[in-house]
Amino acid sequence: MQLLLNMVTANEPIFTKKEEVTFSNLSTLSLSQQKTIKQWINSGINASQTTLGLPFQEGYHFDLKPRYFASEPVPWARVIRGDIDSIELHFFRYASFAQLKKDWTLYHELSHLYHPLFEYSDFWLAEGLATYLQQLIMFQNRVITREEFYQRISAGLSRGKRNTQEKTGKLNSVSENMWQIDAFQRVYWTGVAYFIEVENALKKQNKPNLISLIKRYQVCCRQSHKNTETGINFVKDLDRLSRSAIFSSHYFRYRNRTDFPAISSAQIRQLIQPKTLEK
Template sequence: MLMRAENNKFKRTISLYKAVLFIFAFSAHSAETVTLHNADTQVTYKNLSSLSVSHQTKVKAWLNFGINANKRVLGLPRQAHYYFDLNPRYFATEPVPWARINRGGVDTVELHFYRYASLTSLKRDWTLYHELSHLYHPLFDYKDFWLAEGLATYLQNRVMLHNQLISGDEFIHRISAGLQRGKLNTKQNKGQLNSVSENMWQRNAYQRVYWTGVAFFIEAESQLKAQDKPDLVSLIKQYQMCCRENEQYASDQQAKQFLQSLDRLSRSGIFTSLYRRYQTREDFPVISKSQIATLTTPFTPKSQLQ
């Protein structure tokens, strides 16, 4: 166990070192800074000049649309300056084959996309909304990646729903289908969730990890509503203003601190209580269709209606 802990610590140190190098490289190569129409937002692009003028216009429009879509639902993230590492591909079978967040002094969205994809297909792809959603929470330890990926997956669907990129029925279908995939993958990847999450890549346990996290937040939403508390989106907005800046760096306790902040904001113990139940569970959570359906309708606590 000690050797494994040391290995994980070494991996995190190397990851941080790589992130620092990435930030240096980002600023040193073909970066263009553009201020968008909103005065509170700046965007820095890397490799934008590798695209033709018409493709540059399309990519800027896509990223601007994605930023504004997330902001309409989640508000402005604490890091209001967006950084994009653009990696256009000549061949791809989908608009955005993959992407990731590179954490460091600044969090950067690395996007691999099909350079000939239409603006409409780029807007309808979920990937950008998922990665932008990661900007609203700090970096978690490997054992808690289920929480990070579950939150981003849940929020991406909320963002797409409320920006009319998907209908209410499509939202329900996507969440239901994802939960079913998670349930099936759990049968192939047995063990406690925190252990499976820590070894997600080696075990190909993405579906279990991501969708158990989604189930966590759906269950939290149900409890918030039952206790007449603000919904998760409202809490995430508040979190940016009160707490996000103080939770920048990765640690074994980062996820707990994040959930404790949500508990303080909601004046409840919902999130930490669920976390204790979820982190070592070996089964897949049971989420009803009615729980999913209620998410398509905005909820306002009675106390805010008075």
């Protein structure tokens, strides 16, 4: 199946190519279910590209894991890194298109394709980026409203703060052991707080926003960091693209912190003001 992808705006790098979308285990679904899953995945790809432009990688592969029983439309998913990064999707086979589209998981995993694999100690950076971008994708593509965006970010930060009180230690160490100690909320949402602070700092200094920088990163740097990369090199690339030290200065402040960042309501609402959302 071929998809003709959206063009990005004139101020961003221009890509003019077709992307191939392939699937594993598609035949395990009925024809009507296949249609729903293709519609959902196409919708997610188009939404991510509307916000973030084209990823560096040519093509998408989805390893489908349909479930007969599930308490939510998409209970679990992950990116599997390789020559072609693929997405493994566990989903309820009887979920409707509307239910699947409203679920955040696909937008999150697609966001991971825009950065390389980081070391475990920097997973707070990777998961924070994908969690932050998923919210922007859903908001900009009218999957969620402005108020839902605010409420989701606020609720997530509250969960992260509570989890930080239970899962103590330096952030980079907690990130390395996230799975063993069940510190997902702290790791993910401290990362989101980092990007909220960075986004507001970029705006204050009249720099390009994060979305613009992620688009540029696909052109300048993603190929040379196709596989594993350190968090510090990633943020240094973003510093260079933004002609600032915003990303690295915040990174060094965050990676060893033991507390949860204080993010105000005003900082969250500032994220969805027109200047921040320019593409």
